[in-house]
Amino acid sequence: MPETSTTKSSVREYYGQTLQTSRDLKTDACCTADALPEFAKPIVAKIHDEVLTKYYGCGIVIPERLQGTRILDLGSGSGRDCYVLSALVGELGSVVGVDMTEEQLDVANRHRDYMAKQFDYKQSNVTFLKGDIEKLEELDLAPESFDCIISNCVVNLAEDKQAVLDQAFRLLKKGGEMYFSDVYADRRIPEDLKKDPVLYGECLSGALYWNDFQKMARQAGFLDVRKVTGRPLGIENSDVANKVGAIQFSSITYRLFKLEGIEEDCEDYGQAVRYKGLWPDHPHFFQLDEGHTFEKGRIYTVCGNTYKMLAETRFKEGFDFWGDFSTHYGLYEDCGTVPLAKATVSESESAAEPAACC
Numbered sequence: 001m002p003e004t005s006t007t008k009s010s011v012r013e014y015y016g017q018t019l020q021t022s023r024d025l026k027t028d029a030c031c032t033a034d035a036l037p038e039f040a041k042p043i044v045a046k047i048h049d050e051v052l053t054k055y056y057g058c059g060i061v062i063p064e065r066l067q068g069t070r071i072l073d074l075g076s077g078s079g080r081d082c083y084v085l086s087a088l089v090g091e092l093g094s095v096v097g098v099d100m101t102e103e104q105l106d107v108a109n110r111h112r113d114y115m116a117k118q119f120d121y122k123q124s125n126v127t128f129l130k131g132d133i134e135k136l137e138e139l140d141l142a143p144e145s146f147d148c149i150i151s152n153c154v155v156n157l158a159e160d161k162q163a164v165l166d167q168a169f170r171l172l173k174k175g176g177e178m179y180f181s182d183v184y185a186d187r188r189i190p191e192d193l194k195k196d197p198v199l200y201g202e203c204l205s206g207a208l209y210w211n212d213f214q215k216m217a218r219q220a221g222f223l224d225v226r227k228v229t230g231r232p233l234g235i236e237n238s239d240v241a242n243k244v245g246a247i248q249f250s251s252i253t254y255r256l257f258k259l260e261g262i263e264e265d266c267e268d269y270g271q272a273v274r275y276k277g278l279w280p281d282h283p284h285f286f287q288l289d290e291g292h293t294f295e296k297g298r299i300y301t302v303c304g305n306t307y308k309m310l311a312e313t314r315f316k317e318g319f320d321f322w323g324d325f326s327t328h329y330g331l332y333e334d335c336g337t338v339p340l341a342k343a344t345v346s347e348s349e350s351a352a353e354p355a356a357c358c
Contacts (some may be wrong), residue, residue: 054078058153059181075154079108222256266303271323303332
């Protein structure tokens with residue numbers, strides 16, 4: 001693959017040669033501080049040590065309800081996340097990883113058969129492709145062929161981030177989602193810092209101002225951007241800290257759904273949902289995003305967008321639904337889940353009159 005910019009060349013060198021293990025990083029931007037979910041810990045324990053030591057993610061990118069799905073990992077690196085997802089999608093599901101760094105791809109490919117045996121699969125359900133995540137149209141990937149697209153601390157390394165989001169939207173099935181962690185800044189990064197290879201490689205100077213990201217996501221077609229989790233980044237290296245000055249960085253996990261009829265604002269149609277608690281990994285609660293956590297058995301009023309995110313995606317089987325889009329009641333202000341009753345609702349009860357949003 002010919003180099004198209006000095007930035008890409010620098011990133012490829014940083015992750016392929018400069019960094020040998022995660023211990024070589026100068027910040028915790030590319031280290032996952034979030035605790036692994038309990039159900040994922042035995043999976044990670046089976047992953048080859050070489051894959052783990054070359055892991056540079058900044059968050060947990062394990063969306064829910066993955067059995068039998070097809071997943072694309074943008075910037076798959078040594079393959080850690082791909083192999084975790086390989087176990088979760090099952091032998092009938094599949095995972096495709098895309099990365100532009102030869103050394104990382106070599107590590108990932110070297111352990112495909114080993115990981116298949118770890119999961120008792122007849123053959124690997126993971127494929128790794130060499131490619132540029134800004135130019136996914138150049139790969140043999142069919143439009144609307146993926147249920148989920150994930151990425152872990154990689155989009156910030158792309159120069160044309162709009163192209164990444166546009167291509168993700170194109171490749172997702174209707175009802176699919178992009179679920180990814182990345183680094184964001186509290187302001188736009190000065191141009192001189194973007195040229196610093198260490199700051200760029202450490203996932204800092206390529207970070208988007210969070211508000212610019214949300215605008216880009218909407219332009220790509222993801223009109224309702226949902227934040228799942230976030231944490232401030234620590235910069236312990238004094239040289240790096242002096243360079244970035246007052247700029248504050250955060251690692252944030254977002255989920256973006258490809259759905260028809262999504263509105264830019266949360267609108268009230270008098271709808272309600274109830275989580276059934278059917279999923280073994282989430283028996284008591286299901287968290288859609290930081291403002292929407294559904295307790296098993298309770299009925300919650302929701303805005304039209306949230307209703308669609310549950311009713312028109314792979315989450316549908318886990319919920320009961322009331323209402324439609326026939327009557328509009330105005331803006332759904334301060335969107336968040338609100339139970340219709342403080343007590344747990346029995347399965348025989350139907351939805352009562354909608355409560356206020358918050």
